[in-house]
Amino acid sequence: MPKGPQIDKHSHHIKQLPSATAFVNTELKVVYASDVWLKFFDLHPDDVFGKRIDYLFSSSKNKIVNTLIDILSEKTDKSFEECTYDPTSCKWLEWSCNPWFDNEGKSIGLIITVNDITQQKLNETNLKRLRSKLDIISEIGKIGSWDYNILQDSLVWCNVTRKIHEVPENFVPTIEDAIGFYKEGYSKNLISMALHEAMTNGTSWSEKLVIITAKGNEIWVQSNGTPTYEDGKLVALRGTFQNINDKVLSEAKTKANEKLLHTLIDHLPLNIYIKDRESRKILVNKAECKYLGIPDPSDILGKTNFDLYDSDIAKELNKEDQKVMDTLEPILNKQSNIRDKKGKITNFLVSKIPLIDENGQAAGIVGISHDITDLKQKEEKLRDLVDVASLQNKKLVNFAHIISHNLRSHTANFSMLLEFLVDEKDEKEKKNIIRMLTTASNNLMETLENLNEVVALNTNAGLERKPIKLSDKINVVTQNLTAFIHKNKATVINEVDEELKINVVPTYIESILINFITNAIKYKDPKRDPIVKLSTAQEKGKTILSVEDNGLGIDLKKYGDKLFGMYKTFHHHKDSRGIGLYITKNQIEAMKGQITVSSTVGTGTIFKIHFNDTI
Structure with missing residues (x-):
């Protein structure tokens, strides 16, 4: 410490001291002061030297006087802080006081140094506030913090971190203690490596690990840490610590439930999916993946209807999805025909249910589709079988009726003629009765032949279809009927394509053509020569043969439902037997x-034959 006389020699040096320094005597009067001190307090030299220091600072003179007197009496170094106020702010000052001795070691005053510590105080205040806020956030969020000072090798835990470790409040951890809490094996190895990487390479970490608490409880924690540098030097590691045991267990349970759900829906014979509000798929099962031809579900997630279907199908599906979400009304078991991008059409039984969130709004939809394509095909086959059975049943009833009616008529005729023959004595009349019996026998044989042909048709006896050129067959039939056509002054026009082929039973098609051509000529209008025109058209992959004439025509309103009945006639023609159209229809x-007909009395008739197989 400089002595009094030495100060006198160096008074000019005191003026130039870089700090705010003043020398006061035992009466607390200012003897010397640096220019910085004068400037610091905005004082003029004439107003300072020789004046008591406490009067220079009237706002705090009592505290200063008391403190300075204590320091003079105790002859020890002492510091104190003072806060001064002005209308706009406050200023914190730190007063450092040291005894001033003469050459003989006698106390002659004090050396006072003043420093402005306002910023430091503000920083400390802000730090306290920040720590207070962090403590509140930590308590509320149940997220602890820790701070490891590398230079001092000291580790600090907050209250939450201590609670997670289940240690007392006065527990002072070390870095070795902290590592020791981690479960042996994966967790301890990983945290050790994370600390090493942080201190060696400045790497941060964020890991889910397991610790064994001081009470022996095994819990999952989220451990986060990051290195802190000052002037490029690693000085600390700081981080957060959170108990996530409930969250991990809940996630594990959720994953188990999701796995169970996926296992369940993946093994259901249904296409199941969930879409979000924008109709993007967020869950699909294996059946849906298989239908879309995409093995990996992740390649479907996030895709919209427009990504998976053609535009027209996608628009319809979007419209349907939006309706369910807007109305919150499900669609249940709706039959839909969905076409994929390859053009394949699948019949689905579709249900769409709104996925409602906690606000009662639709967050998406749950879709369930059942592929009923095979079922529909079997249904169609069954319907066809029912139709065939029904048709066959009708034919059987009709056939039984015909047999009953016609054979009864023949047998009654035979019985009556035989009675006449037995009772008749006249030989000439007997010959006449025998002639009538012969005619009846011939008629019975014709009836039996007709019935036998009908039976053969309905049992498909010897049915074998072959490809033929239809135009060639028409020409052959026309050639065979040349005499008949010429006799009736008829004209047959063949407009069928020469290369057109159809799969038919050759004998049937010949019989059909003969029947239609001869009927068209036989039932001609006596006022004009008959014209028969044969032409074809294609419709839905089938060939339709039209046989058009300009004959008498048929009153379809009157006879339409009987047109193809057995032994039904509609004209007073001597050759009408009512068997031709019945046989023809059965052959087709x-x-x-299939056969259809349109006709106008006095104008003519058009028969259309729809062939099922076309080459």
């Missing part, structure tokens, strides 16, 4: 075809 149906 035996080849899986």
